[in-house]
Amino acid sequence: MLHLVNRENRRRHLDLLESHYRVRHRVYVRERGWKALDRPDGREVDQFDNEDATYLIWARGKDVLGAARFVPTDKPHLMSDIFPHTATLAPVPRTPSVWEITRFFSVRDPAGEVSRNAVIGDILCAMFEMGLHHELEAISVVCDTFFLPRFLEQSIQAMPLGLPTPYAEGVCIACMLPVSHEQLSAARVARGVRSAVLFPVADLDPRLPSRVEVPAHAAE
Amino acid sequence: MSGALRVEVLDALNAIERAPSILKVGEQVRRFGETYGISHYLCSAPARPDEEPDEHLLFHNWPPDWFDRYVSRNYVERDPMVRTLLSSLHPFTWGEALEGGRFATKDLEIVHEARAWGMCKGFVVPIYGLGGQAHAVTFAGRDLRLDPQARAELHLIAMYAYGRAKQIKRRRDPPVPLTRRQAEVLQWAALGKSDWEVGEVLGLSSSTVHKHVEAAKRRFGVATRVQAILSALKHGHIKA
Numbered sequence: 296m297l298h299l300v301n302r303e304n305r306r307r308h309l310d311l312l313e314s315h316y317r318v319r320h321r322v323y324v325r326e327r328g329w330k331a332l333d334r335p336d337g338r339e340v341d342q343f344d345n346e347d348a349t350y351l352i353w354a355r356g357k358d359v360l361g362a363a364r365f366v367p368t369d370k371p372h373l374m375s376d377i378f379p380h381t382a383t384l385a386p387v388p389r390t391p392s393v394w395e396i397t398r399f400f401s402v403r404d405p406a407g408e409v410s411r412n413a414v415i416g417d418i419l420c421a422m423f424e425m426g427l428h429h430e431l432e433a434i435s436v437v438c439d440t441f442f443l444p445r446f447l448e449q450s451i452q453a454m455p456l457g458l459p460t461p462y463a464e465g466v467c468i469a470c471m472l473p474v475s476h477e478q479l480s481a482a483r484v485a486r487g488v489r490s491a492v493l494f495p496v497a498d499l500d501p502r503l504p505s506r507v508e509v510p511a512h513a514a515e
Numbered sequence: 516m517s518g519a520l521r522v523e524v525l526d527a528l529n530a531i532e533r534a535p536s537i538l539k540v541g542e543q544v545r546r547f548g549e550t551y552g553i554s555h556y557l558c559s560a561p562a563r564p565d566e567e568p569d570e571h572l573l574f575h576n577w578p579p580d581w582f583d584r585y586v587s588r589n590y591v592e593r594d595p596m597v598r599t600l601l602s603s604l605h606p607f608t609w610g611e612a613l614e615g616g617r618f619a620t621k622d623l624e625i626v627h628e629a630r631a632w633g634m635c636k637g638f639v640v641p642i643y644g645l646g647g648q649a650h651a652v653t654f655a656g657r658d659l660r661l662d663p664q665a666r667a668e669l670h671l672i673a674m675y676a677y678g679r680a681k682q683i684k685r686r687r688d689p690p691v692p693l694t695r696r697q698a699e700v701l702q703w704a705a706l707g708k709s710d711w712e713v714g715e716v717l718g719l720s721s722s723t724v725h726k727h728v729e730a731a732k733r734r735f736g737v738a739t740r741v742q743a744i745l746s747a748l749k750h751g752h753i754k755a
Contacts, residue, residue, distance in 0.1 A: 383519040444642045447678020457520050458667035466605055487692060
């Protein structure tokens with residue numbers, strides 16, 4: 296099921312956050328080789344894992360199968376602090392109405408029950424639901440270039456802020472994903488669902504319990 | 516180091532995103548590529564042995580006789596660029612792929628033969644789509660002017676062109692969803708099992724099995740059981 300973890304409820308989700316830091320270490324340090332993120336405690340945590348972050352975490356029981364982290368761009372974020380040179384077309388966004396997504400990943404389900412595409416698809420749907428609820432203009436991202444065609448082929452619109460730019464571990468690109476009902480609808484078509492993945496868009500309240508049963512179609 | 520995102524590139528991306536057909540996507544790619552000496556382009560994924568040669572072909576202006584020669588001689592199995600593609604995340608030139616001399620002379624001849632059709636230099640942008648096949652957009656011409664700026668621009672154009680072409684293709688061949696039961700029943704039917712036998716395996720009555728097969732036929736809009744099995748294979752619901 297998908298969990299939303301933010302400033303209001305993180306105290307109730309410390310275990311989940313911790314296991315998600317450990318899975319991130321496995322994904323980014325051990326598998327992708329991002330040495331700068333290595334820490335001896337086997338957790339991958341950086342300066343953007345703070346009270347401003349909101350997480351979407353897909354977990355079945357204690358197994359974290361995927362996640363994404365969001366930070367409002369009026370706070371310090373990856374594009375502003377580390378990759379400002381990737382945005383040449385327009386200034387790096389710095390507004391509460393644009394949130395940056397980082398650490399978006401999925402891992403293979405050890406039980407083989409949930410596909411990685413299902414996890415990614417759920418997180419993308421939930422991202423646009425969350426964006427609409429908070430009346431965001433866009434989600435910004437600095438990502439590896441190989442993610443971009445996957446958005447585009449599912450009709451999820453992404454506007455480049457600059458050219459593909461080499462960095463230590465690959466080539467990255469800065470983009471803006473507009474938040475709109477069309478984008479949510481494209482994400483839902485891609486995921487093969489008709490209704491809310493995480494919560495009805497209009498009903499999201501950060502004070503509500505964040506544990507929401509994912510409908511049966513998610514467990515494929 | 517690549518520089519700024521030029522307005523000409525944004526114009527090309529806009530034209531690609533508005534292209535009404537896969538053919539028009541290709542035309543926009545050709546128009547943009549001319550700046551850098553590109554005369555030919557191709558967007559596809561190498562076909563596996565059990566697939567049609569053009570199974571993943573999206574857009575291209577390869578010379579027809581070169582294309583036919585490539586297919587009829589099954590060059591896809593030996594082409595050094597295909598082999599390089601399958602181990603590359605990032606764009607590479609043909610020249611870079613051949614550095615290190617790890618290819619056999621007879622395989623290098625494939626690259627040399629392409630020169631006869633004006634494709635002396637090439638630039639390959641690997642694209643990993645959702646389907647899992649390693650696609651690529653290849654740009655080729657007599658002489659390519661490829662500085663880091665040009666490479667970054669072509670990389671971007673290739674990703675958007677692939678994305679747009681796939682969108683159009685998906686709309687044309689929308690995926691047909693099956694229920695888990697329908698897929699299971701067709702998987703057993705593909706192995707030649709009768710409704711009764713499938714029912715024994717899955718713990719269903721043979722009339723229930725029959726209903727699942729009929730429902731799957733309706734979803735695919737086909738008349739026979741065999742057609743439903745073939746459609747389920749094509750859409751990846753069952754394995755051969």
